Amino acid sequence: MKKAVAKAALDYIEPGTVVGVGTGSTANHFIDFLATMKGKIEGTVASSVASAERLKKHGIQVYDLNAVGELSVYVDGADESSHHLHLIKGGGGALTREKIVAAASKTFVCIADESKLVDVLGKFPLPVEVIPMARSYVGRELVKLGGRPELRDGFVTDNGNVILDVHNLQILNPVELEQKLNNIVGVVTNGLFARRPADVLLLGTPAGVKTLK
Numbered sequence: 001m002k003k004a005v006a007k008a009a010l011d012y013i014e015p016g017t018v019v020g021v022g023t024g025s026t027a028n029h030f031i032d033f034l035a036t037m038k039g040k041i042e043g044t045v046a047s048s049v050a051s052a053e054r055l056k057k058h059g060i061q062v063y064d065l066n067a068v069g070e071l072s073v074y075v076d077g078a079d080e081s082s083h084h085l086h087l088i089k090g091g092g093g094a095l096t097r098e099k100i101v102a103a104a105s106k107t108f109v110c111i112a113d114e115s116k117l118v119d120v121l122g123k124f125p126l127p128v129e130v131i132p133m134a135r136s137y138v139g140r141e142l143v144k145l146g147g148r149p150e151l152r153d154g155f156v157t158d159n160g161n162v163i164l165d166v167h168n169l170q171i172l173n174p175v176e177l178e179q180k181l182n183n184i185v186g187v188v189t190n191g192l193f194a195r196r197p198a199d200v201l202l203l204g205t206p207a208g209v210k211t212l213k
Contacts, residue, residue: 012107014072016042038060078110088122093157126191150167178194
């Protein structure tokens with residue numbers, strides 16, 4: 001199912017453009033499929049070091065986001081999606097760079113299997129990227145909001161920060177919570193993609209790929 005949605009995402013790639021590429025197992029399948037049309041695109045912008053390395057192994061050009069303008073499309077997976085295409089991302093720890101690339105893209109195509117579609121976000125622990133010296137302070141603030149933060153042990157992001165995975169959140173208003181969390185001093189960003197949700201959700205099902213917009 002992951003492979004099927006990854007392949008379906010190729011339909012959204014415009015020839016001659018720079019493509020935003022996400023991080024994770026589903027995004028890896030997309031990278032492998034993208035290699036079949038590498039001669040038709042100008043290059044890519046990757047949301048993590050791991051994705052950049054995989055793209056380069058396929059001989060695909062990787063640009064720094066600062067060197068290109070607006071991206072036509074960004075393709076990435078998700079840990080959870082609501083029916084409004086609000087997402088939780090960051091299970092792989094690349095949430096900040098993913099959010100930046102998504103913001104710089106005209107169209108965000110999310111690829112996932114049907115198990116990721118939920119009525120209410122929050123069963124998957126919400127990742128929050130935090131400046132290391134603010135870890136304890138941010139943790140206390142998250143507790144005040146009803147969450148149970150847990151340090152992702154032994155993990156450092158590509159930006160040199162730590163991640164707190166927040167359990168016990170029932171996220172009824174994702175846009176409001178995303179803003180509230182980002183206003184906590186010491187938070188770089190959080191894994192809610194609600195202010196800039198996906199534009200298209202390609203869901204892998206046993207019956208084939210389902211498109212939600």
